[in-house]
Amino acid sequence: MSTPQHPAPDRPSGTQGAGTGIRLAGTAVVLRDGRDGLETLLLRRPATGSFANAWVFPGGRVDPADRDGADDESASARNAAVRETREEAGIRVHSLVPLSCWVPPAETPVRFRTWFFLAREHGDDVHPNPGEIDEAAWMTPRRAFDAHAEGALTLFPPTWVTLHALLAHRTVDEALAVAGAGDVPTYETRMLATPTGMRAMWAGDEDYPDVPGAAGARHRLIMDALPWVYERR
Template sequence: MSNEASVARPASTILLLRDRADGFDVFMMVRHYQIEFASGALVFPGGSVDAGDRDIIDKPELYACGAQGEGPSLDFQIAAIRETFEESGILLARPRGSDQLVAASRASEIEAAHRTALCEGKISFAEILATNQLVLALDLLVPYAHWITPEKLPKRFDTWFFLAEAPPEQLGMHDGKESTDSIWLSPREALEGGESGRFTLPFPTTRNLIRLGKQPSVGDALAFSRGQTVMTVMPIMGRDGDKRTLRIPAEAGYDGEVFEFNGN
């Protein structure tokens, strides 16, 4: 068996946030138990960067630029919005020439007309945007975290996490295929569900929920993240007696360096 690490596939995910009276909620979904990766886990919407995302880069009329400089490249940002639309129906886009996000009623019409076909590969995201005169709101994405799956695991991802305030009145709904449930809940509620066994939380999801939960509101979370330099985290797998562990850089901001790993 080869000892070479498998290649980490580029991927993106968005933590969609909305305020509530006692803090804020984040949109999460339960992955189908038959899905190969993170089956049955509570996760944020997201997935792999694909060729169609890279094609959109050559069509600047379809997006308003987001993070520039040393952060995630445009294909990661485009994939984040496409995957979120595929997995939740929430669309971070504006009508061409407008500074307002697409109305919830219009987003619902576009979702009903195109979401299934997009997921089945019968239409491209670029075609949906062009046909409906839409511009991706990449400028709403705030880079939040960058995690790469440990080298010893067979299925690996190089994932950028973004924060974004959810469009007003776009509620979001799982697709019933890759995910079987969806829920808006506070970071604290998600973590409590993980501790009680109600939810299965992957390690990166847990650590990012803990960090996110320190902020009192959506505005505070976005402002804090805009002021931070994102450090790449690739956990190193190890052992402490009979316990498996993951080691991450202490300076990455996750309240520790060595954590017990239960396989998620």
């Protein structure tokens, strides 16, 4: 599997999704209550191939079997997230709660609409799939951010923004309750090159090209330098 490095699904590859020119994937944000607070499972991809050396959540494409018995796109993506988590990390997840949906820019060569789901771990030992995953670790969002800011690990925007949201939660119960209480947001990413670097933008930002927000409105991730800065107001 290979794809350009862009703000797209954590694990691109696969079959056609519901929509012209875009495919479907599912990602599981697996959580547990750790000694230092909420932790999530992150997997490091190999040095070659898709998202080389990046730390990602388990997940991947929707296969034909994932559509069996699924009533809609979200259910198919949920099935893929469950299956891929088992295949990549060797652990079970169930009762997944929809968290977000990510859509890459139209110019992305291989596009995946990826549903993110929160899931609680069930005490299984993690066994990374050799050749597909080089390393696995349970991290607090703060630890992941600190390592990213120091250049010690690589993240892509969907993973970074998801970790940013998890900073607000102290426990798995709290994170699941908040995710299950509202509508599932869709992040249709647009990229903007600036003289100092790149930024990702989403609906509501004043510079968002499709439906700009009000003057001064912000919904962007500034990636000019480390640490990245998320602005939303």
